[in-house]
Amino acid sequence: MNGVSFSETTEKGKRILLDPRTKLFLLLTITTLMFSTSNEGIMNIVKPCLSLVPFVLILSERRFRAAGKYLLLYAVCFVLERIALTVLSGLLSFLVLAVTSIMTRFAPGIMTGAWLISSTSVSEFIGAAERMHVTEKIVIPMSVIFRFFPTISEEYQAIQDAMKMRGIRFGGKNPLLMMEYRLVPLMVSVVKIGDELSAAALTRGLGAPVRRTNVCQIGFRFQDVFATIFCILCFILFLFQKQIIF
Amino acid sequence: MIRIDHVTFSYGEENESAGGVQDINLNIEDGQFIVLCGESGCGKTTITRLINGLIPHYYEGKMNGEVWVNGAKISEQPLYDTAKTVGSVFQNPRSQFFNVDTTSEITFGCENLGQPKQGIRERLEKTVRNFRLEKLMGRNIFHLSGGEKQKIACAGVSIMEPDVLVMDEPSSNLDASSILDLRATLAFWKSQGKTIIVSEHRLYYLRGLADCFIYITAGQVEKDYSAAEFEQLTERQRADMGLRTFILEDLLPPETSPQTGKQMELHNFCFAYKNEPETLHISKDKIPANRIVGIIGNNGAGKSTFSRCFCGLEKRCGEVIWNGRTYRPKDRLNTCYMVMQEVNHQLFTETVLDEVRISMEDENQEWAEEILSSLDLGDIKDRHPMSLSGGQKQRVAIASAIASKRSILFFDEPTSGLDYKHMKEVANVLRQVRNTGITVYVITHDLELILECCTDIVHFENGSILDQFQMDASGLEKIWSFFLRGCL
Numbered sequence: 265m266n267g268v269s270f271s272e273t274t275e276k277g278k279r280i281l282l283d284p285r286t287k288l289f290l291l292l293t294i295t296t297l298m299f300s301t302s303n304e305g306i307m308n309i310v311k312p313c314l315s316l317v318p319f320v321l322i323l324s325e326r327r328f329r330a331a332g333k334y335l336l337l338y339a340v341c342f343v344l345e346r347i348a349l350t351v352l353s354g355l356l357s358f359l360v361l362a363v364t365s366i367m368t369r370f371a372p373g374i375m376t377g378a379w380l381i382s383s384t385s386v387s388e389f390i391g392a393a394e395r396m397h398v399t400e401k402i403v404i405p406m407s408v409i410f411r412f413f414p415t416i417s418e419e420y421q422a423i424q425d426a427m428k429m430r431g432i433r434f435g436g437k438n439p440l441l442m443m444e445y446r447l448v449p450l451m452v453s454v455v456k457i458g459d460e461l462s463a464a465a466l467t468r469g470l471g472a473p474v475r476r477t478n479v480c481q482i483g484f485r486f487q488d489v490f491a492t493i494f495c496i497l498c499f500i501l502f503l504f505q506k507q508i509i510f
Numbered sequence: 511m512i513r514i515d516h517v518t519f520s521y522g523e524e525n526e527s528a529g530g531v532q533d534i535n536l537n538i539e540d541g542q543f544i545v546l547c548g549e550s551g552c553g554k555t556t557i558t559r560l561i562n563g564l565i566p567h568y569y570e571g572k573m574n575g576e577v578w579v580n581g582a583k584i585s586e587q588p589l590y591d592t593a594k595t596v597g598s599v600f601q602n603p604r605s606q607f608f609n610v611d612t613t614s615e616i617t618f619g620c621e622n623l624g625q626p627k628q629g630i631r632e633r634l635e636k637t638v639r640n641f642r643l644e645k646l647m648g649r650n651i652f653h654l655s656g657g658e659k660q661k662i663a664c665a666g667v668s669i670m671e672p673d674v675l676v677m678d679e680p681s682s683n684l685d686a687s688s689i690l691d692l693r694a695t696l697a698f699w700k701s702q703g704k705t706i707i708v709s710e711h712r713l714y715y716l717r718g719l720a721d722c723f724i725y726i727t728a729g730q731v732e733k734d735y736s737a738a739e740f741e742q743l744t745e746r747q748r749a750d751m752g753l754r755t756f757i758l759e760d761l762l763p764p765e766t767s768p769q770t771g772k773q774m775e776l777h778n779f780c781f782a783y784k785n786e787p788e789t790l791h792i793s794k795d796k797i798p799a800n801r802i803v804g805i806i807g808n809n810g811a812g813k814s815t816f817s818r819c820f821c822g823l824e825k826r827c828g829e830v831i832w833n834g835r836t837y838r839p840k841d842r843l844n845t846c847y848m849v850m851q852e853v854n855h856q857l858f859t860e861t862v863l864d865e866v867r868i869s870m871e872d873e874n875q876e877w878a879e880e881i882l883s884s885l886d887l888g889d890i891k892d893r894h895p896m897s898l899s900g901g902q903k904q905r906v907a908i909a910s911a912i913a914s915k916r917s918i919l920f921f922d923e924p925t926s927g928l929d930y931k932h933m934k935e936v937a938n939v940l941r942q943v944r945n946t947g948i949t950v951y952v953i954t955h956d957l958e959l960i961l962e963c964c965t966d967i968v969h970f971e972n973g974s975i976l977d978q979f980q981m982d983a984s985g986l987e988k989i990w991s992f993f994l995r996g997c998l
Contacts, residue, residue: 387614387621411610414652419855425823426856429847430869431914445858452896453854457605464606465618467562467598468666472590474624479617479631 284392286488287380290317293495295373297502306505310498312342315368318375325383334375341367386411391478400476408461412454419453420446512538512674512705517560517575530571531556531729538707540673543700545716546709548726549752550929554709557726558678560584561707563592579674594623597667601679601927603659612649612662619670630669637669640698655809657688664695674705681712682927685955686993687808689715711929713756717741725751752930754958758994761961772799774949779828781819790815790827790973797978798966799832802940802950806960806992807970813953816970817920820951821846847911848920853903857895862887862906865895869914881909885939901932905939912946919943921952925959937962957993 282290294314300307315338322331341364348360384392386407393403423446513536520530531553538544546554559565560577563584577584580595597619600606609615616637620630638644643665646658654662660680667675681689693715699706700719708716713723723735735743745760755761779792790812797803807813819827822843830837837845850856859865866878882888885905890898895906904924911919921940925933933956940963944950954960960967960981967985969977969992979985 385611385614386609387611387617408608411608414610415604418652422850422852422855425818426850427858428823428843429821430856430858430910431844448896449855449858453852456854457602460600460602460605461608463564463568464598464600464663465608466568466589467564467593467596468608468619468670469590469593469622470608472593472622472624477621477624477627477630479621479627479634480614 281485281487282491283482283484283488284380284384284388285396285482286484286491287384288392289495290491291373291376291380293498294318294376297498298369298372300502304505306501310501311368314498315342315372318372318379321379321383322375325379334371338368338371341371381410385480387478387480388482390476391480391482394476394478395482404470411461412458415457416450416454419450419457423449511540511578511580512536512561512707513578514557514560515576515578517573517577519556519560519565519571519573521569521571529553529556529729531560531726534560534575534729534731536724536731538705540705541703543696543706543719543721544708545713545720545723546707546726547711547713547723547753548732548929549931550711552726553729554726555678556729558598558676558707558709561674562596562598562676563587563589564598590623593619593672594670595672596674596676597670597672599660599663599667599675599677599680601682603656603663603683606663607651607659607666610650610652612643612646612651612654615651615662616643616666616669619666623670633669633671637665641665641668641695655688656683657685657691657809660684660688661691661695664692668695668699672704675699675707677706677708677710679710679927680708681710681715683923685809686957689955693719711754711927713754714758717756725753749930754930754933758957759990761958773797774799775831777829777831779816779819781815781824781827783815788973790819792816792828792974795975797968797975799949800944800947801965802944802952802963803966803968804960804964805951805953805968805970806955806989807976811970812973813970814922815973817848817922817951817953820918821848821920823848842918844914845916846918846920847914847916848922849904849907849911849924851923851926853900853907854896856907857903860894861892862895862898862909863891865906866909866913869910871914878913881912884942885909901928901935904936908939908943912943912948916948918949918951921950921954923954923956924952925954925956930958933959934962957989960989 294317297307297314298311319331319335319338322334344360345364345368348357348364352360389410390403390407393406394400426449427445514534517534518530518532529551534553534557536557546557548554556565559569561579561584565571566573566585567589573585579592582591582595584592607615608618613634614621617630617634620633638647641661641664643661646654646662651659651662660683664680681692684692689712696706696708696716696719708720710716720740721737723737723740725732725735740756743756745755745757748754748756773796776792776795776797779790779795780788781790782788789810805813805817815824818824819839820830820842822839822841825839827839830842857865859868862882863878866881867873867875870878879888879891882891885908887902887905887909890902895903898906908919924936924940928936937959940950940952952959952964964981966980967978967989968975969979969988977988979988981989
């Protein structure tokens with residue numbers, strides 16, 4: 265149930281506290297540069313450096329096992345990719361290269377994205393969006409959407425259980441019907457929850473035409489500056505790699 | 511001061527009178543504690559919505575008359591202004607929090623109104639102290655129990671310091687000890703001189719707090735009782751009015767039925783959710799079979815984990831020996847059936863009849879109709895399950911369980927949020943099911959349901975069975991002490 269969900273805490277001091285905007289910039293840098301096709305020269309150093317970023321971030325959350333798994337996965341794929349490029353040839357090389365390069369390109373971005381969401385609370389997200397002058401008309405629905413992921417997964421789990429109890433005997437026959445059995449109750453309950461949620465939020469003053477305050481502290485600090493410089497440096501290296509003699 | 515001046519309201523599209531109100535006239539003085547009571551669908555909830563402004567600003571319909579709170583016309587005042595004077599707590603703790611973490615949830619209201627940061631922090635500190643929430647701060651709300659969620663909801667309203675508090679069936683999803691917490695919250699607000707309006711089925715926890723009980727039938731104020739007058743009524747009179755018990759001590763014990771002696775043996779019921787400590791540890795025990803067994807215990811005692819394991823929803827947990835046969839989790843999946851609290855989750859098809867037919871091994875139209883009529887569903891067999899009332903949905907789920915020839919039925923809180931009449935109906939259905947030879951286990955926090963139909967009690971605490979007893983004179987004593995611990 266922990267899937268995609270905003271963080272449960274706004275308390276500080278527990279982790280490297282990066283501003284949500286810095287987090288977004290990090291994500292942007294990693295996804296863009298990891299996807300960029302070139303894999304030569306200086307990028308051969310930049311890319312592994314970038315893929316170490318999610319490792320450090322997850323480590324900072326004290327999720328040692330997840331960090332270890334990620335590092336192992338990435339290292340194996342990285343090594344295999346080199347082997348495929350140099351030693352192997354033919355179809356085998358193609359296959360290994362296809363799998364490993366997809367992994368090395370996607371994994372860092374996905375991990376950073378997951379970390380971004382799990383380490384940012386709803387109010388930090390709203391606060392950061394406000395500072396970036398995104399209108400409330402976008403911010404509020406966005407935050408509700410993220411608030412809804414865990415709800416949907418809870419509801420879906422309950423429906424799944426109910427189906428299991430009813431016996432699989434009426435499943436399997438018709439996949440379309442199975443979809444319907446799952447989606448109809450899910451939609452009914454999610455709509456109901458959404459309706460009650462809006463009513464509750466409105467009675468607590470959501471939508472008042474004043475500037476919303478935000479208690480959580482966000483703002484740029486030393487580590488943000490450091491991360492930002494790191495990202496900019498990576499971009500510079502990427503853009504001017506041809507000029508840099510290596 | 512709240513003035514409801516000749517208000518008539520009916521909900522939009524459906525022309526049914528259900529839920530609407532006619533010609534409501536009420537004056538509520540500052541600092542009064544009012545309870546709105548009456549059967550389901552009598553219009554209690556509608557009155558709460560008139561006061562907090564959700565009618566006419568959120569729920570649409572036809573409205574006549576005017577509601578005034580502290581001199582402001584609710585219908586002409588935007589909701590965010592009403593929010594400053596009227597705080598609302600709702601029935602379902604799952605659907606009234608907007609944030610994922612508890613701390614920002616509590617400050618949410620103040621932030622919306624754009625109050626200064628420092629002020630909010632001070633208020634937060636005060637609220638946390640008043641509600642003793644230190645342990646709940648900075649937690650994920652999705653991981654809290656219903657009672658804890660409701661406490662956060664109350665704190666989130668309280669921090670805005672409204673003069674008026676409106677609660678719509680706040681106890682319906684809570685266990686016995688959380689209801690006592692709720693009572694403490696209400697007592698705190700009362701001591702601060704707040705005006706409190708509670709719409710509620712369960713009345714016992716409001717005894718000694720409420721100043722006035724307003725009895726509503728069919729959308730109209732039938733009678734206005736002072737606390738003393740309400741106390742004077744006999745339980746019989748209240749039952750005739752369709753109201754739940756007010757004085758728990760006056761409840762009558764059930765007729766005891768002789769013990770059958772049949773039991774189920776449980777082996778190795780130990781279970782831990784992924785990455786969590788073990789929540790259930792029963793290495794060997796016996797529980798009664800062929801009876802209606804009430805399963806009681808506070809939240810977190812392991813009741814629902816136990817029922818999930820028993821029904822075979824958790825693949826690797828325990829063995830049951832019954833009638834000389836060993837049932838592994840997989841066998842139990844086909845022997846047991848759980849009627850969930852949220853029945854919506856377990857109805858899938860387009861008609862009631864289909865719902866029953868689909869559960870049968872060989873479709874047998876006649877038998878399906880027989881089951882339906884025995885559960886009083888014969889007339890509505892062609893309706894869509896989602897269009898039915900809560901009680902009817904529950905019976906459809908039971909019908910499908912009978913159709914699939916399950917011999918053990920679990921019920922998870924079948925009477926949460928039900929009025930007296932519907933609670934009685936559920937009790938009757940449980941007895942009826944038991945009489946066909948099916949063993950019934952009911953997880954419940956509802957003392958009245960227990961006294962109405964349970965023959966045995968299994969009491970859970972800290973993941974194991976603390977006690978089990980029959981509902982005879984000594985069993986009754988024990989059940990009192992469980993439900994009334996620290997109460998009143």
